[in-house]
Amino acid sequence: MPSHRRIPLLVPVVLCAAAVLVARPTTADGQPGGDGTGGGPGSGLSAQVARLYEEAAVASQEYEAGRVEAEAQRVKVQRLEQLLDRERREITVLRDDLGRIARAQYRGSGGLPVAAQLVLSSSPDELMRGQRVLSRTNLVVDTAIGKSRRAENRLAADEARAAGARRALERRIAELAVLKKGIAQKLEQARWQLQGQADASVAAGSCRGAERLDGPPTRDARKWVVPVDGYTLSAGFGSGGARWAGRHTGQDFAVPIGTPVKAVGAGRVVRVSCGGAFGIEIVLQHADGYYTQYAHLASVAVDQGESVTAGRWIGQSGTSGNSTGPHLHFEVRVTPEMGSAVDPVPWLAARGAPVG
Structure with missing residues (x-):
């Protein structure tokens, strides 16, 4: 949740400006992001897509009940x-x-x-x-x-x-x-509007501000979860492909643009960046020393330095960066940097969150 700090009226204006700069999202290089449009829960296009997902889920349930x-x-x-x-x-x-x-x-x-x-x-x-x-x-x-x-x-x-x-x-x-x-x-129209915003952020190399998403209450007592629901597994860890310099470093989950992306476990946001091959990405650090990466996103719902719980919505999937179609690229790393990835499927399965 966004933090609210009370600043005495006598604090110099320069400190206020510094606080604003600290609160802004950063790029992969640690530089301040672009014109943030972050707001409270329920504001902006990301929240609209999330609400439409919920409406679509309800409509599907009603359709199934009707069937x-x-x-x-x-x-x-x-x-x-x-x-x-x-x-x-x-x-x-x-x-x-x-x-x-x-x-x-x-x-x-x-x-x-x-x-x-x-x-x-x-x-x-x-x-x-x-x-x-x-x-x-x-x-x-x-x-x-x-x-x-x-x-x-x-x-x-x-x-x-x-x-x-x-x-x-x-x-x-x-x-x-x-x-x-x-x-x-x-939903389809809003998805591509959201992706258009993401592409503009990646082209500018700076992230829009985090837009909070009112996800459903987390009733799952498990400490680890799969990062998205309703997925189809596509490119797996270690697979080859013309779009990668070497082997594929993560597991791809094919999902539509705007699908809520969840933190697989409790942790701290150590990176929110927009630009490069991964497009919009988030990296979390977990208590056991591992890091998880969520890439090719269409939006982010957390700020760098923020703590999250397992199952918390941290963003929405997309097709930003070096991507051929909507999906979530998910990695597990031993460091926050690329090149230290391990196979995420057995890693999740060992923590009680099987993928399949």
């Missing part, structure tokens, strides 16, 4: 479709039954309506038998017709319910997609 909900809704729709198919088959059977009843009635009466048969009956017994036949026939027909109508009404209601569920599902997925796309577009 799970959509999958559950899809299962419900499938069940409704199965129910509709069963109901359609039942209605077909009912209609077939009505057809059979009608045909049987026609054959049993010799082609005459039942009422006509009653009129033409020759005795009271025949008349009573005819009435009973008519009553049973009407009951069977009325029951079949009522059952068929109820089934058809139920089918229509279920079809409407299934269609509504499908429309709600499609609408939900579309809303989530629009939300996610909008945040992604804002």
Whole structure:
């Protein structure tokens, strides 16, 4: 956190000026940085990118939750479709039954309506038998017709319910997609604006002031962590390449511009510099005597001389300096200078922060 010093009003102005110079970020040569724009948490483009990352994370969580909900809704729709198919088959059977009843009635009466048969009956017994036949026939027909109508009404209601569920599902997925796309577009634009500031700092050879980032509360009790989240491992320690004078001296973590970079362990900031092959870089000194370097950054969130804890956001990844694409170049050294690097992957694994 930035330090706040109360300076008595009687202190000479020259001491105030000296204090300002000490507070300014320095270059790799230890010279004062350029026109610092550092502010409190929440100010500036770096903080905007950090907030958009958080919004993107929330949007992704909501999208994932929506996807799970959509999958559950899809299962419900499938069940409704199965129910509709069963109901359609039942209605077909009912209609077939009505057809059979009608045909049987026609054959049993010799082609005459039942009422006509009653009129033409020759005795009271025949008349009573005819009435009973008519009553049973009407009951069977009325029951079949009522059952068929109820089934058809139920089918229509279920079809409407299934269609509504499908429309709600499609609408939900579309809303989530629009939300996610909008945040992604804002984030991508802000990323490259941030990288433009970084490139200008590197070209000038002086760093902008540290911009504090309100990172999430550190709940991880581990003493050592991996420097970035959501990474893909790219160039490894000791690998060859046309862009290096010798072998690669660190481990590259491919991440988008603006990804928060964390201190892998507690330590003190011994270097914040802008310029040269590493672009914007931070070097930390740890209590066990090792140093860690974080290079090709787009912004810094700490000042030289500041103490940090494990997991603290110290900057944002970028592609400044000698870099072919957005990534974090991470080194572990036995001195603060280049040329003393050791393989950072087993070094982190030995401290309980495996990379993979």
